[in-house]
Amino acid sequence: MENAPPKLLIVEDEPGLALGLRDNFEFEGFAVFSAADGEEALRIAFREKPDLVLLDLMLPKLTGFEVCRQLREAGAAMPIVMLTARSQEADVVKGLELGADDYVTKPFSIRELIARVRAHLRRAAPAQARLERYEFGGMSFDFRNYAAHGMSGELILSPREFELLRYLVTRRGEVVTREELLEQVWGIQDYPMTRTVDNHIGKLRQKIEAEPGEPKWIVTVHRSGYKFLG
Ligand code: CA
DSSP, X not given: OTTOOOEEEEEOSOHHHHHHHHHHHHHTTOEEEEESSHHHHHHHHHHHOOSEEEEESSOSSSOHHHXXXXXXXXXXXXXXXXXXXXXXXXXXXXXXXXXXXXXXXXXOOHHHHHHHHHHHHXXXXXXXXXXXXXXXXXXXXXXXXXXXXXXXXXXXXXXXXXXXXXXXXXXXXXXXXXXXXXXXXXXXSSOOOHHHHHHHHHHXXXXXXXXXXXXXXXXXXTXXXXXXXX
């Protein structure tokens, strides 16, 4: 359960944008559902119960406002992020009044949108969904108490290293970018120093890899980031 990908419903009637969003969020590990009009949006939302809805406002059949209103009236509590055109900024207030949580103005940076979506999901996620313990390679990690043991005794990791490892473990088998790690582990939104991530990965490898120069648990994915293989 804890590793089920977050479900995202993208409601957007412009096919190019809808496809671009789908590709990007699927690449980031989301299970993506798409709707091209307001009625389809409601149908999918009630059937799939997405964790978050990206909602264009100007839509065929039912507007984004109406979709938002009907979702909230039906008791749906997932975060709703509106996608608005610059000329619609006045509509943002109306959307927020109808129960939307946030908005981005087109054209937006996909990086920024992904960061916002993750931040909303993090806030919405119950605390117990966070991974508490994990074992691999003869080592055990207690992420709640920041305690770790290896074959030859206690492993001393900094809190940041525990959080970094915890995040990599929750995404095991997937490529995680440095920007995502900064966002998720450091909480930095404008990523000034991706080197910071490399330095911490280096230290973590010294502690958990038998041969830090040839890591088998946290591998580097060329030009992309890191992947945990435990
Ligand atoms: Ca539209």
